[in-house]
Amino acid sequence: MGMTISEKILARAAGLPSVRPGEIVECAVDLAMTHEGTAAAAQKFFAMGGARVWEPGRIASLLDHWAPAHTERIAGVHSLIRSFVAAQGIKNFYDIREGICHQVIPEKGHVRPGWLIVGTDSHTTTYGAFGAFATGVGVTDMAAVFLDGRIWLKVPPTIRFVIEGDLGPHVTSKDVMLYLLGRFGTEYATYKAVEFAGGTVRAMSVSSRMTLTNMAVEMGAKAGIVAPDDKTLDWLEPRLGFRPEVMNNDTDAVFELEIVINAGEIGIQVACPHSPGNSVPLHQVAGRPINQAFLGSCTNGRLEDLAAAVAVMGGRPVAPGVRMIVIPASREVYREAMGMGYIQALSEAGAVICNPTCGACIGAQMGLLAPGEVCIASSNRNFKGRMGSQDAEVYLASPAVVAASAVAGLIAGPEEVAGK
Amino acid sequence: MKIRGFAWKYGDNIDTDLIIPGKYLDIGDVRELARHAMEGLDPDFVSKFRPGDVIVAGRNFGCGSSRENAADVLKELGVGAVVAESFARIFFRNAINIGLPVLECEGCGKIEGGHEIELDMRSAMVFNHTSGSVYRAGSLPDFILDIVEAGGLVEYKKKSRR
Ligand code: SF4
Numbered sequence: 001m002g003m004t005i006s007e008k009i010l011a012r013a014a015g016l017p018s019v020r021p022g023e024i025v026e027c028a029v030d031l032a033m034t035h036e037g038t039a040a041a042a043q044k045f046f047a048m049g050g051a052r053v054w055e056p057g058r059i060a061s062l063l064d065h066w067a068p069a070h071t072e073r074i075a076g077v078h079s080l081i082r083s084f085v086a087a088q089g090i091k092n093f094y095d096i097r098e099g100i101c102h103q104v105i106p107e108k109g110h111v112r113p114g115w116l117i118v119g120t121d122s123h124t125t126t127y128g129a130f131g132a133f134a135t136g137v138g139v140t141d142m143a144a145v146f147l148d149g150r151i152w153l154k155v156p157p158t159i160r161f162v163i164e165g166d167l168g169p170h171v172t173s174k175d176v177m178l179y180l181l182g183r184f185g186t187e188y189a190t191y192k193a194v195e196f197a198g199g200t201v202r203a204m205s206v207s208s209r210m211t212l213t214n215m216a217v218e219m220g221a222k223a224g225i226v227a228p229d230d231k232t233l234d235w236l237e238p239r240l241g242f243r244p245e246v247m248n249n250d251t252d253a254v255f256e257l258e259i260v261i262n263a264g265e266i267g268i269q270v271a272c273p274h275s276p277g278n279s280v281p282l283h284q285v286a287g288r289p290i291n292q293a294f295l296g297s298c299t300n301g302r303l304e305d306l307a308a309a310v311a312v313m314g315g316r317p318v319a320p321g322v323r324m325i326v327i328p329a330s331r332e333v334y335r336e337a338m339g340m341g342y343i344q345a346l347s348e349a350g351a352v353i354c355n356p357t358c359g360a361c362i363g364a365q366m367g368l369l370a371p372g373e374v375c376i377a378s379s380n381r382n383f384k385g386r387m388g389s390q391d392a393e394v395y396l397a398s399p400a401v402v403a404a405s406a407v408a409g410l411i412a413g414p415e416e417v418a419g420k
Numbered sequence: 421m422k423i424r425g426f427a428w429k430y431g432d433n434i435d436t437d438l439i440i441p442g443k444y445l446d447i448g449d450v451r452e453l454a455r456h457a458m459e460g461l462d463p464d465f466v467s468k469f470r471p472g473d474v475i476v477a478g479r480n481f482g483c484g485s486s487r488e489n490a491a492d493v494l495k496e497l498g499v500g501a502v503v504a505e506s507f508a509r510i511f512f513r514n515a516i517n518i519g520l521p522v523l524e525c526e527g528c529g530k531i532e533g534g535h536e537i538e539l540d541m542r543s544a545m546v547f548n549h550t551s552g553s554v555y556r557a558g559s560l561p562d563f564i565l566d567i568v569e570a571g572g573l574v575e576y577k578k579k580s581r582r
Contacts, residue, residue: 222509
């Protein structure tokens with residue numbers, strides 16, 4: 001019986017000829033990704049009796065959640081991490097200037113198809129867009145990985161969404177993901193791997209695919225996977241310095257479920273408070289006044305996202321009384337966006353442009369909401385209290401809808417603001 | 421390992437931002453952080469919760485972020501165990517790794533707040549001493565129970581490296 005991509009990766013990492021869903025296997029990790037969680041992981045690593053990390057070259061670390069530090073305590077955490085990576089010889093370290101982990105780690109060439117990656121962040125699933133098996137863990141798990149590079153994992157069954165057909169105008173991979181969450185719910189894939197396949201996915205850019213695998217965790221998934229193709233390899237090659245090998249599904253691979261979706265039935269979606277699963281067609285919420293529009297995050301803070309926003313805004317200013325916050329996902333994205341004139345256009349429209357960081361997405365450091373305020377965001381979670389007040393409301397949507405809403409001052413679609 | 425306490429009942433999809441909101445994560449001290457546990461869901465939780473009591477929840481408990489602080493604050497408040505119809509996977513791992521007992525139990529929806537319940541981790545049984553009902557939970561492999569009983573992965577690794 002054949003194996004899925006996920007099963008093949010886990011079998012290889014476990015040193016076994018094959019694995020089956022449900023089996024618990026001990027795997028060697030190819031890459032361990034840590035952000036500010038490095039500090040707690042390091043502390044636990046020493047408490048476990050660790051002295052030197054197992055293989056410094058297999059750890060990639062960066063500072064992104066609170067960057068630059070906004071409190072003295074966070075400054076201390078950052079300083080501790082800088083000392084730890086220096087002392088341990090961890091060279092793949094990116095300080096506050098580079099941006100959000102899930103954008104920076106692939107950009108810097110630390111992700112390869114067929115790899116097993118664990119990260120101290122739930123959206124580590126993003127790297128599945130490159131055909132890696134990537135999953136989030138807590139800091140204690142990471143401390144143990146620091147010790148010996150090994151982790152136990154239960155082999156997940158795979159649910160495969162096969163999406164076929166053309167997406168309508170202004171319908172993006174974000175809408176696809178919100179649609180799937182609305183239709184199947186936020187725990188549909190708990191403990192499972194989710195593969196995104198079909199012509200619609202093949203037609204998407206690598207950046208758009210990253211939005212799918214990023215939000216796979218919103219469906220509870222352990223990993224999100226897109227089988228690598230030439231697009232993936234073209235994206236990776238200049239960053240890795242070589243064209244990597246890929247692992248694909250065996251032709252007789254067994255999926256727990258295969259669900260065929262017609263792209264034509266997916267419209268522009270908005271997820272209402274307080275769950276990404278509360279996703280509805282745009283027209284059901286259009287017209288709701290907003291206080292803030294947030295364009296950024298590891299879900300939708302890439303170049304194509306900024307481009308979509310600029311195109312939708314078409315030189316029109318942000319509506320009076322609305323705060324538009326734009327956070328490019330990485331320094332690379334920021335610089336490219338400057339080269340394209342996007343940053344200038346957004347600034348001229350009245351948007352506040354911040355340095356690449358998690359920022360408003362996690363409501364920890366900037367862009368927080370007051371009680372009663374409404375925000376439309378391109379990020380991935382709208383849990384109660386995530387972006388500030390427990391009494392604020394967050395709607396999730398694509399960059400195009402965020403930008404249209406910023407211009408209109410209320411939740412609106414790109415076509416509604418065009419020509420106004 | 422057996423845990424006996426009174427049930428605090430919550431619903432489905434209790435996410436990590438409800439357990440501990442992101443805006444507090446820059447508080448370093450877990451005791452300080454724990455004062456905000458569950459505040460968006462149940463403002464009385466911290467003041468009324470008695471150490472040893474047990475959280476009983478619906479589906480997908482702990483969904484969302486990988487923040488281990490979510491498990492940490494519950495342990496800090498003395499939560500004896502969390503029993504849920506299902507868990508989000510990262511929370512489940514984190515709880516085990518910090519030595520907070522967790523059991524997945526389909527039938528636990530029938531347990532009501534205030535009921536006195538007892539968990540037997542090794543046999544994966546949940547006893548409701550108030551109603552007299554008994555539920556079978558999902559059993560955990562021995563090495564995972566060893567981690568929980570050691571008080572978490574730090575203690576477990578420390579011991580196994582000695
Ligand atoms: S941008 Fe948001 S979702 Fe992404 S890693 Fe940062 S906090 Fe997490």
